[in-house]
Amino acid sequence: MPKKICMVFGTRPEAIKMAPVIKELQKAEDCFSLRVVVTAQHREMLDQVLDLFGIQADYDLNLMQPGQSLPDLGCRILSRLTPVFLRERPDLVMVHGDTSTTFLGALAAFYLRIPVAHVEAGLRTYRPYSPFPEEMNRRLTGALATYHFAPTRTAAGNLLAERIPPSAVMVTGNTVIDALLAVAARPDLRLPREVAEIPPGQKVILVTTHRRENLGEPLRRIYSALRLLLADFPDLWVVFPVHRNPLVWKTAEEVLGDLSRVRLLAPLEYGPFVALMRRADLVLTDSGGIQEEAPALGKPVLVLRDTTERPEAVRAGTVRLVGLDREKIRAEVRRLFLDEAAYREMAQAVNPYGDGRAAGRISAFLQWLYGYRAERPEEFGVGE
Ligand code: UD1
Numbered sequence: 001m002p003k004k005i006c007m008v009f010g011t012r013p014e015a016i017k018m019a020p021v022i023k024e025l026q027k028a029e030d031c032f033s034l035r036v037v038v039t040a041q042h043r044e045m046l047d048q049v050l051d052l053f054g055i056q057a058d059y060d061l062n063l064m065q066p067g068q069s070l071p072d073l074g075c076r077i078l079s080r081l082t083p084v085f086l087r088e089r090p091d092l093v094m095v096h097g098d099t100s101t102t103f104l105g106a107l108a109a110f111y112l113r114i115p116v117a118h119v120e121a122g123l124r125t126y127r128p129y130s131p132f133p134e135e136m137n138r139r140l141t142g143a144l145a146t147y148h149f150a151p152t153r154t155a156a157g158n159l160l161a162e163r164i165p166p167s168a169v170m171v172t173g174n175t176v177i178d179a180l181l182a183v184a185a186r187p188d189l190r191l192p193r194e195v196a197e198i199p200p201g202q203k204v205i206l207v208t209t210h211r212r213e214n215l216g217e218p219l220r221r222i223y224s225a226l227r228l229l230l231a232d233f234p235d236l237w238v239v240f241p242v243h244r245n246p247l248v249w250k251t252a253e254e255v256l257g258d259l260s261r262v263r264l265l266a267p268l269e270y271g272p273f274v275a276l277m278r279r280a281d282l283v284l285t286d287s288g289g290i291q292e293e294a295p296a297l298g299k300p301v302l303v304l305r306d307t308t309e310r311p312e313a314v315r316a317g318t319v320r321l322v323g324l325d326r327e328k329i330r331a332e333v334r335r336l337f338l339d340e341a342a343y344r345e346m347a348q349a350v351n352p353y354g355d356g357r358a359a360g361r362i363s364a365f366l367q368w369l370y371g372y373r374a375e376r377p378e379e380f381g382v383g384e
């Protein structure tokens with residue numbers, strides 16, 4: 001009998017990063033019987049990804065509400081997932097990352113004594129409010145999970161230091177690189193029209209922001225830095241696919257809406273977004289996933305946060321933490337655009353996060369765990 005696995009996710013990045021795992025587990029149909037359960041913590045941004053990868057949800061809880069609060073969302077996830085797990089009685093629940101869906105999905109499974117596998121486990125800042133609430137979501141999920149798929153040796157080291165048994169930890173690489181390489185190889189990859197119109201040779205900064213701790217004043221400082229930079233560099237364009245959170249839209253529109261070399265766009269489908277990352281000269285972001293993807297494409301990233309749970313690319317020199325001070329952000333961008341050597345140093349393609357085979361390792365580990373395969377698979381070893 002194949003083992004029944006419920007894959008639970010709900011936001012855009014979880015869907016991008018779980019899609020390769022779904023594909024791999026579906027290939028091993030003699031070993032696994034999958035149920036895809038989406039909370040739809042995100043609605044439109046999730047659907048974009050499900051469509052792209054051709055994923056059909058077996059359960060769609062359709063939980064998103066405008067301006068959702070953490071307690072309300074958390075209660076809805078816990079109470080609506082529980083009957084699904086009771087009905088399906090899976091052998092394993094798989095969750096991804098550090099969102100409300102991740103933590104409450106793991107908790108719902110734990111309450112029913114269903115083992116949990118955590119994909120993208122072990123990333124830490126060890127600062128409870130940074131990022132908020134993701135650092136704590138990921139730690140709590142780690143405490144609830146039985147199996148931990150760590151993307152890098154650093155992440156695995158964090159788990160071992162927390163006394164998770166080594167037999168339960170597997171270094172896989174990050175599945176985002178699987179998704180990125182698959183999408184980047186598509187022959188029909190196109191830039192969004194608004195970006196294709198920018199004359200070749202002009203500089204493009206790609207911006208994304210959405211972190212809860214950055215909403216309000218910090219976002220205003222970031223966007224003010226961009227205003228100054230647009231005045232500093234007459235050949236500079238800012239392309240900003242804006243997160244659907246209305247609080248992000250509002251501030252972006254207020255500070256940047258009147259500028260001619262700014263393109264505020266609705267969230268892009270993953271394909272055009274990958275094409276945009278390739279076109280960009282520089283990425284400014286507070287996103288987790290983009291910190292992993294842009295280095296693989298050789299794009300320098302300035303991270304609009306004070307800490308990161310993804311130190312590998314910082315160590316490799318392609319990602320730099322610039323914080324949230326307007327003048328600091330401006331100075332860092334100016335330095336990169338005015339000093340060619342400094343730019344070249346950061347624009348190295350590095351792949352500390354994966355080799356495109358993370359999902360295959362996860363599938364192989366689970367096949368070994370359930371006795372379908374004799375050997376524990378080899379771990380992802382590049383980077384640290
Ligand atoms: C969530 C995750 C965060 C992750 C991010 C990825 C939590 C607590 N936060 O943050 O870890 O990095 O997703 O993007 O789990 N909205 C829409 N349509 C959408 C998506 C969002 O309208 O498709 C709006 C809604 O008003 C929603 C709000 O954005 O209430 C915030 O969404 P929410 O999932 O609570 O938080 P994010 O900031 O997106």
Ligand code: UDP
Nearest residue numbers: 013016241267268269270273287288289290
């Ligand atoms: N992304 C996308 N379209 C966009 C912006 C981002 O497809 O308009 C992708 C991006 O390539 C990455 C993921 O969404 O894979 C990151 O999502 P987000 O920044 O919302 O979340 P985080 O990674 O910070 O949790």
